Amino acid sequence: xxxxxxxxxxxxxxxxxxxxxxxxxxxxxxxxxxxxxxxxxxxxxxxxxxxxxxxxxxxxxxxxxxxxxxxxxxxxxxxxxxxxxxxxxxxxxxxxxxxxxxxxxxxxxxxxxxxxxxxxxxxxxxxxxxxxxxxxxxxxxxxxxxxxxxxxxxxxxxxxxxxxxxxxxxxxxxxxxxxxxxxxxxxxxxxxxxxxxxxxxxxxxxxxxxxxxxxxxxxxxxxxxxxxxxxxxxxxxxxxxxxxxxxxxxxxxxxxxxxxxxxxxxxxxxxxxxxxxxxxxxxxxxxxxxxxxxxxxxxxxxxxxxxxxxxxxxxxxxxxxxxxxxxxxx
Numbered sequence: 095x096x097x098x099x100x101x102x103x104x105x106x107x108x109x110x111x112x113x114x115x116x117x118x119x120x121x122x123x124x125x126x127x128x129x130x131x132x133x134x135x136x137x138x139x140x141x142x143x144x145x146x147x148x149x150x151x152x153x154x155x156x157x158x159x160x161x162x163x164x165x166x167x168x169x170x171x172x173x174x175x176x177x178x179x180x181x182x183x184x185x186x187x188x189x190x191x192x193x194x195x196x197x198x199x200x201x202x203x204x205x206x207x208x209x210x211x212x213x214x215x216x217x218x219x220x221x222x223x224x225x226x227x228x229x230x231x232x233x234x235x236x237x238x239x240x241x242x243x244x245x246x247x248x249x250x251x252x253x254x255x256x257x258x259x260x261x262x263x264x265x266x267x268x269x270x271x272x273x274x275x276x277x278x279x280x281x282x283x284x285x286x287x288x289x290x291x292x293x294x295x296x297x298x299x300x301x302x303x304x305x306x307x308x309x310x311x312x313x314x315x316x317x318x319x320x321x322x323x324x325x326x327x328x329x330x331x332x333x334x335x336x337x338x339x340x341x342x343x344x345x346x347x348x349x350x351x352x353x354x355x356x357x358x359x360x361x362x363x364x365x366x367x368x369x370x371x372x373x374x375x376x377x378x379x380x381x382x383x384x385x386x387x388x389x390x391x392x393x394x395x396x397x398x399x400x401x402x403x404x405x406x407x408x409x410x411x412x413x414x415x416x417x418x419x420x421x422x423x424x
Contacts, residue, residue, distance in 0.1 A: 121418055122382065125191055125236075125347070126155070126411060127162035127389035128398050131170055139398035139406060144179045152399065154412050155186065160234050162191040162389065165213065168221050173228050180230035189233030192225075193389075194218075196237035197244055198266040205253040211238040218270040225274070232275040236318060236387075239284050240264050241302050246292060257298060261305035268310055281316035281347065281385075282306075287331030288322065296338060303342065316385055318347035323371060324354070329379055336381050347385030348375060350410060354392055361404055364394035369413045376417065386414065 128143075130136025142149045161183060163171075171179070183190055195213035199206045206212035225232060244253055244260035255263070271278060282302075289295050307313050319335055321328050332348070339346040352367035359367075368390075375381050388411050399406045 122384060122386045123159040124157055124411065124414075125160040125162050125234075125385055125387040125389075126158045126398070126407070127164070127193065127387070128167065129164075129390060129407060130396055131167045133396065135397040135401075135403040138401060138403065140175070140179075142399055142401070144182045145175060151186070152408065154408055154415060155188070157415055158188055158411070160189045160191040162193050162234075162236065162387070164193045165195045165221065168192070168224070169217075173224065176224065176230065177228040180225075180228055184229075184231070190225075190230055191234040191236060192221075192232055192271070193236050194238060194267070194271075196235075196240045196267050197260065197263040200263075200266070201253050201255070204251050205255075207251040209243055209247065209249070209251050209253070211240055211243045213267060215267050215270060218267045222271050222274040232271060232278045234315070235268070235271060235278050235280045236283050237264060237280065239320065241282070241299070242284050242288060245298070246288070257301045258305050258309075261302070261309040264306070265309035272310075272312075279315035280310065280312055281318060281345075282314050283318035283320055283347075283349075285320045285322060286335055287325055287327050290331040290334050299338070300342065303344070314344060316345040316347050318349055318385065318387055319383075320349050321371075323352060323367075329374075332375065332381060333379060336383075345384035347387055348372075348381070348383045349387040349389060350375075350414065351388070351390045352392070352394075355394055359394075361394045361396075364392070365405055365409050368410045372410075372414055373417060388414075 128140060131140060143152075143155070163179075168176070180190070195211050197206065197212045198215045199212040200215065240260055240263070241257070244255045244263060245257055248254075253259075268280060289299070292298065303314055317335075317339060319332060321332065336346060350368060350372040352364050352371060355364045372386070388407055390407060395404070395406045395409070397403055397406045399408050
């Protein structure tokens with residue numbers, strides 16, 4: 095009997111090792127962020143994808159559902175170039191995703207000044223008008239960590255807003271986009287483990303989802319996990335938020351990149367680290383999100399497409415597509 099129980103335990107362990115903690119019934123959607131627009135290397139990627147009429151369309155882009163553009167890039171890009179971006183995305187049936195500084199900066203003096211994620215409402219309105227006149231159509235909006243920087247953040251000029259006030263702030267800015275693009279889907283992005291380190295984070299996030307729905311008039315369409323790769327508990331944090339996402343039935347996204355590179359790290363080494371990170375998440379942690387986001391705010395890779403400037407963000411996407419091609423269908 096003991097031998098049979100031991101065999102059963104081994105079989106059960108092997109079976110559970112292949113259970114996927116969080117998985118789609120289909121392949122994850124890919125969000126590809128364009129990143130730098132002003133540097134020569136960064137602009138060359140924009141030029142290749144959107145401005146050169148005879149440039150070949152990269153094959154990996156046929157697997158991309160959303161091209162993300164930072165608010166900071168939308169401010170810089172001329173109307174003539176933005177019109178070409180909008181036209182090419184429509185031609186290729188790829189949605190435009192705006193990566194948004196979502197909180198209105200209309201709080202008490204000093205509140206939000208120089209803090210990530212705050213932006214004047216009148217400038218959101220100007221960007222909405224700019225997108226409209228250039229023929230763009232916003233499919234998705236991803237907010238830049240409003241809950242974290244509005245409610246929890248404790249640094250200089252922290253607002254320490256209530257969750258309801260954070261929802262009021264984002265609603266004020268979002269409505270400028272929604273007046274022009276009412277069908278846009280809106281998702282959140284938050285830092286982890288910073289969020290899961292908060293003792294009341296589950297109740298807080300439920301409150302945030304409810305307040306957002308009440309103030310904006312739309313439910314959150316997804317939550318993107320921005321991982322701090324430099325802390326040891328990030329795998330446990332990701333597992334916790336993956337389970338929570340299932341509980342509250344919100345699509346889960348994970349940003350696949352790497353942490354701030356030390357001075358000794360090369361561009362290629364940083365990209366390879368990003369590949370190891372997503373491989374560990376999907377093959378070892380057995381978490382397969384609804385969305386995978388490819389973006390970087392570090393000095394690497396500094397441009398979207400691989401070219402004479404070296405490997406770009408597309409290197410990570412191509413490696414991811416190779417990984418997915420070897421995975422059994424769920």
